[in-house]
Amino acid sequence: MTTPPPDAAEAFAIEAFQNPYLAPGSDRVDAIVSVTAAGTAPAAARPLLLGFVIDNSGSMHGPRIDAVRHAVETAIRLLDDHAGFFVVTFNGSARVVVPPTRAAEDAKRRALTAVHELVANDGTAMSTGLAAARSLFARSPEAIGQCIFLTDGKNESESATEVELELRRCAGLFTCDCWGVGTSWQVGEVQEIARGLLGKASLIPEPEGIEAAFREAVAKAQAKSMKSVRFRVWTPASAEVISFKQVSPTIEEFTPRARQVNPQVREYDTGSWGPGEARDYQVALHVKPGAVGDQMLAARPSLVFTGPDGTEVEVRAPGARVLASWTADETLSSRLDSTVAHYNGQDELAAAIQQGLEAREQGNEAAATTLLGRAVQLAHESGNADMTTRLAKVVDVVDPSAGTVLLKKSVSKAATMDLELESTTTRRARRPGGDGG
Amino acid sequence: MPGPSPSSEIAVRCPLCGRPAAPGDRFCELDGTPLADDPAVEVLAIAPDLAAATHRGRAHEVDEDAHALGRRELEGRPLHVLVVCDGVSSSSHGEQAAARAAKAAVGALLRIADASDPLDRPAALRGAIRAAHRAACEPGIDAVPGKASSGTTIVAALAHAGDLDVAWVGDSRAYLVRSATAAELLTHDHSWLNEVVESGRLTAAEAARSPSAHALTRCLGPLENPDPDRAPEPSLAAVAGVAGARLVLCSDGLWNGAPGPEAIAALVAGAAATADARAIAVHLVRRGFASGGRDDVTAAVAFL
Numbered sequence: 001m002t003t004p005p006p007d008a009a010e011a012f013a014i015e016a017f018q019n020p021y022l023a024p025g026s027d028r029v030d031a032i033v034s035v036t037a038a039g040t041a042p043a044a045a046r047p048l049l050l051g052f053v054i055d056n057s058g059s060m061h062g063p064r065i066d067a068v069r070h071a072v073e074t075a076i077r078l079l080d081d082h083a084g085f086f087v088v089t090f091n092g093s094a095r096v097v098v099p100p101t102r103a104a105e106d107a108k109r110r111a112l113t114a115v116h117e118l119v120a121n122d123g124t125a126m127s128t129g130l131a132a133a134r135s136l137f138a139r140s141p142e143a144i145g146q147c148i149f150l151t152d153g154k155n156e157s158e159s160a161t162e163v164e165l166e167l168r169r170c171a172g173l174f175t176c177d178c179w180g181v182g183t184s185w186q187v188g189e190v191q192e193i194a195r196g197l198l199g200k201a202s203l204i205p206e207p208e209g210i211e212a213a214f215r216e217a218v219a220k221a222q223a224k225s226m227k228s229v230r231f232r233v234w235t236p237a238s239a240e241v242i243s244f245k246q247v248s249p250t251i252e253e254f255t256p257r258a259r260q261v262n263p264q265v266r267e268y269d270t271g272s273w274g275p276g277e278a279r280d281y282q283v284a285l286h287v288k289p290g291a292v293g294d295q296m297l298a299a300r301p302s303l304v305f306t307g308p309d310g311t312e313v314e315v316r317a318p319g320a321r322v323l324a325s326w327t328a329d330e331t332l333s334s335r336l337d338s339t340v341a342h343y344n345g346q347d348e349l350a351a352a353i354q355q356g357l358e359a360r361e362q363g364n365e366a367a368a369t370t371l372l373g374r375a376v377q378l379a380h381e382s383g384n385a386d387m388t389t390r391l392a393k394v395v396d397v398v399d400p401s402a403g404t405v406l407l408k409k410s411v412s413k414a415a416t417m418d419l420e421l422e423s424t425t426t427r428r429a430r431r432p433g434g435d436g437g
Numbered sequence: 438m439p440g441p442s443p444s445s446e447i448a449v450r451c452p453l454c455g456r457p458a459a460p461g462d463r464f465c466e467l468d469g470t471p472l473a474d475d476p477a478v479e480v481l482a483i484a485p486d487l488a489a490a491t492h493r494g495r496a497h498e499v500d501e502d503a504h505a506l507g508r509r510e511l512e513g514r515p516l517h518v519l520v521v522c523d524g525v526s527s528s529s530h531g532e533q534a535a536a537r538a539a540k541a542a543v544g545a546l547l548r549i550a551d552a553s554d555p556l557d558r559p560a561a562l563r564g565a566i567r568a569a570h571r572a573a574c575e576p577g578i579d580a581v582p583g584k585a586s587s588g589t590t591i592v593a594a595l596a597h598a599g600d601l602d603v604a605w606v607g608d609s610r611a612y613l614v615r616s617a618t619a620a621e622l623l624t625h626d627h628s629w630l631n632e633v634v635e636s637g638r639l640t641a642a643e644a645a646r647s648p649s650a651h652a653l654t655r656c657l658g659p660l661e662n663p664d665p666d667r668a669p670e671p672s673l674a675a676v677a678g679v680a681g682a683r684l685v686l687c688s689d690g691l692w693n694g695a696p697g698p699e700a701i702a703a704l705v706a707g708a709a710a711t712a713d714a715r716a717i718a719v720h721l722v723r724r725g726f727a728s729g730g731r732d733d734v735t736a737a738v739a740f741l
Contacts, residue, residue: 235469236465296471
């Protein structure tokens with residue numbers, strides 16, 4: 001085993017939150033594992049390669065493509081000169097407008113000229129844009145590959161399978177945040193791309209918002225310092241991972257993405273990280289039930305990444321263990337850990353919003369009122385103020401603590417899409433003794 | 438955040454499975470149990486299909502159980518030899534008699550197996566019991582004031598090509614586990630309890646309440662008969678068609694906590710599905726220790 005240099009070994013702080021006490025015969029262990037990247041980047045941070053993948057189909061014509069041109073130009077100006085970037089456009093097929101280049105002044109100038117000449121026409125085949133980006137990212141395996149994907153319409157020039165297959169080819173090469181402009185695009189389609197590439201999908205209601213979104217995206221991308229970070233879970237031979245989810249900043253199901261390293265070790269790709277970045281994960285385990293007094297290490301979480309010198313670094317924290325301890329004392333075993341409970345609530349909140357919006361879409365007003373009312377109540381209880389604000393655009397809140405709401409008669413499509421997209425954005429659990437933010 | 442730097446840590450090994458613990462951790466890397474509270478344990482793993490483990494009990498200063506194993510390839514199939522002995526605690530240095538008997542019995546069985554064609558398994562087992570008694574009677578075991586002369590139980594098994602033969606003296610046992618729910622006890626303890634129940638004097642429930650319930654009626658060594666050439670008569674059992682089954686030999690430290698064959702089957706099934714004989718032996722003694730803990734616990738396991 002390699003001994004990581006001390007700075008790499010401290011690249012992440014890992015904490016586990018759980019109630020380790022189980023009643024005799026109990027075989028399920030739930031825990032939240034909280035991961036925070038160190039506040040300063042490792043000395044030899046990796047270079048960034050930022051790819052813009054822009055929809056220039058016919059629907060983008062007019063103010064949208066004008067706004068995109070302007071936003072991409074602004075984003076390019078913001079890039080540090082050691083970062084790399086490229087611009088790909090797609091309609092029915094993809095075109096490399098600016099090939100990968102270092103963001104030096106003269107290269108930026110040439111790129112701005114090329115971007116200025118962007119025009120919008122033809123259909124929409126999203127997989128072609130992703131495929132072009134993939135081939136460009138594949139040339140720079142050492143770089144942190146981050147993609148900014150923007151569309152405004154439905155993926156109507158190809159089948160959904162094309163995107164699905166392309167996402168599989170892209171996975172691991174780069175991560176991708178996606179934006180939809182206006183309200184003519186499909187939440188599910190864009191979300192699939194973001195999820196498949198460990199990113200987030202967001203709504204930009206009006207073209208004027210594109211520039212602000214891209215500014216934020218560039219800042220976030222330039223902050224990344226580690227790529228292909230894997231969350232590793234060791235379990236005893238007799239235990240099974242029932243589920244593994246990211247629960248903060250957004251809820252993402254990772255269970256089917258597990259890579260079985262050996263019978264006792266699974267890994268989940270978490271993409272790239274920047275200094276100070278914090279994410280929480282929820283792990284559920286099935287263990288062999290023990291007798292009263294038995295104790296076991298049910299899981300050991302760690303983070304694994306490839307260090308600057310090419311060696312694999314595993315970061316463990318001595319305190320970050322998931323334990324199981326069987327006791328006859330019900331006051332101990334019946335307690336629910338507050339962090340675990342918080343994310344159970346955020347999970348229920350996301351489900352209530354999604355099901356509530358679906359019921360509303362289908363005209364089932366009674367079910368929609370109940371579900372969205374429950375969502376308002378959960379958002380209120382957990383202090384998720386952003387979600388409360390979003391919900392209030394779809395329902396009139398009568399009593400948040402009781403979950404009493406009335407469906408609004410007229411709701412903007414953007415508000416509904418935004419609520420659906422953000423339903424999985426959680427409020428981070430408050431740390432015992434900390435603010436939790 | 439992190440504790441001591443990796444270079445300052447000394448690797449701790451799990452005494453049961455032998456794997457090194459993770460740096461800074463004290464858990465078994467196979468099954469996650471804490472290492473801190475584990476008393477001395479002895480593990481012998483001959484092959485993935487043959488292993489034994491002893492877990493020292495809390496009440497004993499010395500480990501009175503002993504085990505020995507042997508393995509050969511015969512006609513292209515493994516021949517398994519397993520012996521478990523449990524020194525009589527009221528006798529002088531029962532642990533020495535047990536260790537000698539186990540070693541002598543396995544030595545004799547392997548010698549006979551190597552020299553015979555065809556192998557007469559019951560005869561080989563009788564020869565092994567005689568050799569074990571002789572070894573236990575040899576001079577050199579000190580008398581302990583207030584204790585009787587030395588004695589030990591023995592259970593010995595010889596398995597080859599789907600046939601299994603077992604010989605025993607005392608209350609160490611052999612279980613044949615065919616699945617998670619199907620198992621049989623192959624031995625019948627030479628104990629006061631069995632004797633009074635068979636004679637009809639007491640019911641099993643009544644006898645079990647007596648302080649003498651576990652008293653032995655037969656053992657090996659000078660406690661039974663100081664004449665090295667007059668070994669007690671072992672009981673014998675033979676089973677055919679055992680290929681694919683698990684054989685478990687154990688001392689009373691294990692079966693006291695899990696007396697029925699179904700309980701032993703459940704314990705064997707409780708180990709990981711990928712477990713080898715070593716892991717199952719370790720699992721058995723650990724569970725046996727957890728359910729009682731006063732006595733030594735020994736289990737020898739073969740995949741037949």
